[in-house]
Amino acid sequence: MKDNPTLTLMPVSSLEKIFPDERPACNPFIVSSMLLNERFSFQIAYHWDGPRMADVTINADGPLAKWAKLSSVGLVPSEYPCHPDTEGFLLRRAPGLFPDPLYPIPDPDVSDPTHPSFGTSYGDSLSFSLVSGQWRSVWVSIPADCSLPAGTYEIPITFAGSDGRVLAETSFRLTRISARLPKQNLIHTEWLHTDCIANWYETEVFSPRYWQLVESYLSAAATYGINMILTPIFTPPLDTAVHGERKTVQLVRVTVTDSGYSFDFEHLDHWISLCDKTGIQYLEFSHLFTQWGACHAPKIMAEKDGKLTQIFGWDTDAASPEYCCFLQAFLKVLISHIKERHLEQRCYFHISDEPSREHLASYQKARSLVVSCLEGLPIMDALSDYEFYKSGLVTMPICANNHIRPFLDHGVPGLWTYYCTAQHQRVSNRFFSMPSSRTRIIGAQMYYYGIAGFLHWGFNFWNTQLSRYAINPYCVTDAGAAFPSGDPFLVYPGTDAPIPSIRAEVFLEGLQDMRLFTLLEQKIGKDAVKDMMEQYLGPISFDRCLDTPDGLLALRAACHEKLEGMTPY
DSSP: OOSSOOEEEEEEETTOOOOTTSOOOSOOOOEEEEETTSOEEEEEEEEEOSSOEEEEEEEEOSGGGGTOEEEEEEEEEESOOSOTTOBSOOSOOSOEEEEEEEEEOOOTTOOOTTOTTTTOOOSSOEEEEEOTTOEEEEEEEEOTTOOOOSEEEEEEEEEEOTTSOEEEEEEEEEEEESOOOOOOOSEEEEOOOHHHHHHHHTOOTTSHHHHHHHHHHHHHHHHTTOOEEEEOSSOOOOSOOTTOOOOOOOOSEEEEETTEEEEEOHHHHHHHHHHHHHTOOEEEEOOSSOTTTOOBOOOEEEEETTEEEEEESTTSBTTOHHHHHHHHHHHHHHHHHHHHTTOTTTEEBOSOSSOOGGGHHHHHHHHHHHGGGGTTOOBEEEESOHHHHHTTSOSEEEEETTSOHHHHHTTOTTOEEEOOTTOOBSSOOOOTTSOHHHHHTHHHHHHHTTOOEEEESOSBOOBOGGGSSBOOTTTOOSTTTTSOTTSSBSOEEOSSSEEOBHHHHHHHHHHHHHHHHHHHHHHHOHHHHHHHHHHHHOSOOTTOOOSSSHHHHHHHHHHHHHHTTOOOO
């Protein structure tokens, strides 16, 4: 160790991933701009060459300090960072530690790093430890609800030891532009797995604690641009081994009666009230048939002869008369309830997730059982085969971004896109191993092609593949070496609310890019915006991503230049 150890600070953009064993290769990022109602983030990368030092304080100063939220970028393991045949630029292919969770820097008086009070004090000196010989970073965010007026603000940042001695200092200059992003038009859903919440927090489904947690996760989702949520009218038949099952989270109470069935929507209505409270606009009802083929019924529990009993599941053929009668009875009552609550413009339905061409017949049969009952409410499903749309089986396709070209070529209106573990050849995704620019560019791609919605399956899937058992997401980030780390979940469990990730922040930045382009379009027209995009990013296609963040940052700055002086939106 050095006799006079040095703390090196380097402001960098949110699009850099700081690894402990590698000095950032980028230039310092010390000046930027933001609109009045967007969320803005940057990082302070740092390296300490002395012995471990505890109780270091970091202090942000200036008018923006009371708004700035500081988080420590944590490291988590990845045993399976990418598929062997992954194409496109990757940061690393080898297993190891990757930067991802954003731990609010703790108050010195609190020892639990996931304590809910962490990060809730703004503008105060907050304490953490310096690790010897490693590059790490502090994430600095200015929230969208910051009320400071337009102008240029300096943010001095100081690191000091427990004795008050200044170890290092730096500064960041941020200009707030007098314009506002328009409302997000894209419908964005990330599948919330409430069974994983109940499992991690060891709480009973529908208990007061459960509902508190669901509300906190819905609120966090809304913060990150998620405005549609998977709504488990029945326990979702997703990522479940054949003849396996997941914890029951069924919102609709079913009772078997002498004349058929009765339905109670108390839990569903409470769920909807939480969505209203937290800003979730759209309800995505869970799938009515099993995944990958629509061959069976989901697990459905009912009160029968005074006992809670499973009445449908893996042993139920999707086309069985019993399930057909049940579905028709249920959907009739559900649609009536939707109309009574005036929810018609907010509700979407699924048949079966990710059907392939071999499932055309079973999917068609399943769809025919329910389509007339839904009275024209939209049906959407994730798929990769254009034939499902061409044949009329899926009128609202959610197309994988690596199979989207035929849908674009045929001008499919209102097209959605998605990605998951299988989308790893040159396209955008959110794996740990990918540069953040490869994650963020999806916003530019979706704006350019007029995409209406985006779906991802893993907001908080804290299970192994097929949900054979639950995992600790701080230790297992790849669903048991099944999916590249970063695919199964976007948030980590905190004490009372989720811990976000840098991927959640960066994806939100992509959504904000879409809104920025939409705002600029009002001034110069969409063709001119597209020309600007191509000038800075090159040809725009879903199978072309950037290796570095330079183009995205330069394009954003150019858009801001054109907006300066524009009447606030």
